[in-house]
Amino acid sequence: MKVALIGTTGYGGIELVRILHNHPVFHIQSIHSTRGDAPIWKEYPHLFDINHQSLETINPEKIAQEADMVFFATPSGVSSQLAAQFEPYDLQVIDLSGDLRLKNQEDYVKWYKHEPAQQQLINKAVYGLTEWNREHVENAKWISNPGCYSTASLLGLAPIVKENWIVPSSVIIDAKSGTSGAGRKPTRMNMMAEMSENFKIYKVNEHQHIPEIEQQLNIWNKGMKTITFSTHLLPISRGIMATIYVQLNNEKTLHEIYDLYQQSYENSPFVRIRPLGQFPAVKEVAGSNYCDIGLHLDERTGRLTIVSVIDNLMKGAAGQAVQNANVMNGLDEKTGIDFIPMYP
Template identity: 80%
Template sequence: MKVSVIGTTGYGGIELLRILHNHPIFQIQSIHSSRGESPIWTEYPHLFDINKQKLEKIDPEKIAMNADLVFFATPSGVSSELAAAFADYDVKVVDLSGDLRLKNQEDYKKWYKQEPAPQSLLDKAVYGLSEWNRENIENAEWISNPGCYSTASLLGLAPIVKENWVVPTSIVIDAKSGTSGAGRKPSRMHMMAEMTENFKIYKVNEHQHIPEIEQQLVDWNKDIKPITFSTHLLPISRGIMATIYVQLGKEKKLTEIHELYQHYYEKAPFVRVRPIGNDPAIKEVAGSNYCDIGIHLDERTGRLTIVSVIDNLMKGAAGQAVQNANIMNGLDEKTGIDFIPMYP
């Protein structure tokens, strides 16, 4: 199956190339960027003599005529325009940006500060949280890949939210990410001198993944109220840890909650529910498509702590995008992404 990648010079795009290089079914037909035509290895020298393809201009008609599947790995605000250009062509699309995630156009304007995609495209795009929307993904032509923070948070919350075991107003998510989550564009905030031996909070109560998380939580449980969500930068390149606090609405034992998580994820090959008392760490999922989840119950307060870790460039972006593409094309979801995490 021929695939094209648009937005190849960003971290999500280059991670896609790493995965697709050894994918047994998806073959890279073309790679595209708005930066002009040059060999990809000049942008990423680690690809020298491995990938000899040249970056090409973005020509929607030409791309659609020569590819079966297109990945958009472009910044938010770009994908919506591209999506409109591809809407009339018979080609499957997986969008890694946030442009097709929010179904309400006014929400997109508020949180992304940009003009939204046409409502027809928003309605057409299936939210690609692989473990929880499989049936719709299997029949989809367009996939909106979830955000990195959203993936870690939603996978951690799903079982207890769907079972209505939480107090609807009590969800607090304290999330931390490596600097690659902000993309490759240079900024003072991400300079080595600024981030080494440092730890920063950012976008307090303003992060664009807030409405995305709330949209899905309410879809699972209409009683869920607005969440408290904070994001921090870690002095590491990649990885996310979401530490989630919820008040239980019903008295439960930790073993009962743990069994619930095991039941919900027993057929999810990339979600590992850790044994009670065993906490996941970012390094233990690095370079892989795994989401590792640990849970703790404070019996004094009735508060549950959920720890969810992912690699933001894999399960939080390119890995999940390929997982979704596998599902929508009738392949085993593990095809081409069944990597053991890197360690150390």
Template identity: 70%
Template sequence: MKVSVIGTTGYGGVELLRILHTHPIFDIQSLHTTRNEVPIWTEYPHLFNIIDKTLEGINPQKIAEECDMVFLATPSGVSGKLAEEFLDTDIQVIDLSGDLRLTNVDEYRKWYKKEPASKAIIDKAVYGLSEWNKEKIQQAKWISNPGCYPTAALLGLAPIIQSNNIDPRSIIIDAKSGISGAGRSPSHGTMLAEMNENFKLYKVNEHQHTPEIEQQLLAWNDTIKPITFSTHLLPITRGIMTTCYVQLLNDTDENEIYELYMNAYKDKPFVRVRPKGVLPSVKEVASSNYCDIGLSLDQRTGRLTIVSVIDNLMKGAAGQAVQNANLMNGIDEKTGLDFVPLYP
């Protein structure tokens, strides 16, 4: 299958290239940018003599005629407009931005401070949380790839949320991300001098991933109330850790919680539930498509702590996008992604 990537100069886009380069079924047909039309290795020298494609301008009609699938790795506010160009074509579309995730366009305006994509496109897209929306993804032609923070948080929360054994007002998500999650555009907040040996909270109570998380939680359990979602920057390049706290309604043994999670993820190859008493760290999933989950129940307070870790550029972006592409085309979802995390 021939695939095109629009937005290859960002970290999510170049991570897509790393995966697609060795994928046995997807073949990179073309790379596109709104910037200079130069060989891709001039943007990313590590690709020299590996990927010899030249960045091209964006011609949606030509892309749709020459390719079977297009990945939109462009920023929010850009992807939605680009997607409209493919609305009347047969090409499969996977959008890595936030433009197609929120079904309520007013919520998009409020949280993203941009004009939303057309409702026709939003309604067309399936939310691509691979482990929990597999059947719809397999039938879809358009995918809205989840955000990095929502992926980690939702995978960690899903089993307990659907058990209906939590106080619906009690959800707290404490999330931390490596600097690559802020993108490649330079800013004071991501400079080495600012972040080295530092750790900071940002977008307090106003992060744009908040409504995305709440939208999916409500789809699983319509009693859920607004969440508390805090985001922090870590002085590392890549990785996300979310520590989620929920108050249980009933006396529950930790073995029951563990069994609940093991059953929920037993047939989902990229989610690894750690043994009791073992909590994961971001280094243990680096450069992989895995989400590792650890659990701890405080019997004294009745509060469950859920730790989930992902690589923000992989399971949080490009890896999940390829996983969804596999599912859309009847391919084993592990294809092109079944590699060991990079360690140390």
């Protein structure tokens, strides 16, 4: 299948280039950016003598004639405008931005501060958390790829929320990310002088992934309430750790909870439930599409701690996008992304 990549100069876009370079089914037909015509290796010198393609302008009609699938790796507020131009064409579309995730346009304006996408496009897009929405992904033409924090948080919460084993108002998520999650555009927040030997909280209770997480939790369990969600920047390039605290609403043993998670993800090759007493670290999933989850029950308080780690550019962005593309097209979901994590 021929694939067009739009927004290739960002970290999510260039990660798609890395993955699809060796994908056995998906072939990169063209790469596009608003920056104009230039060889991609001039933007990313590590691609010199590997990828000889040049960035092209975005011409929906030409792309539709040449490609079968389009990945949008453009920023929020951009994807919604571009995606509308592709609706008339018979293409598969996977959007890595947040523009098609929230079903309520008013929520999008409130949290993202942009004009929302057209409602018909939002309704058309299937939320691509494959592990819990596989049937819809299999039959989708348009996919809204989940956010990075949302992916780690929702995979960590799903089994216990769906079984209604927690107090609905008790969810607290303490999440940390590497600086690549802030994008490639230089800002004070991601400067080396600011982040080296530093650790900072940001967007306190205001992160745009909050309504996305709450929306999905309410789909799984209508009784779920609002969450407390804090985000922090780590002095590393990539990786997310979400440490999640929930109060159980009845007496369950840690072994019962562990068995629930094992059973929930037994057919999900990219979710690994760590043995009891072990907890994952971000380096242990770096460069891979894995989500590793560790569990601990405090018997004194009845509070469950869930530790969920992913690579924000892989399972949190490009890797999950290709996983969704695989499932959409009837391929083994591991095709082209079955990477062993990088270590050290």
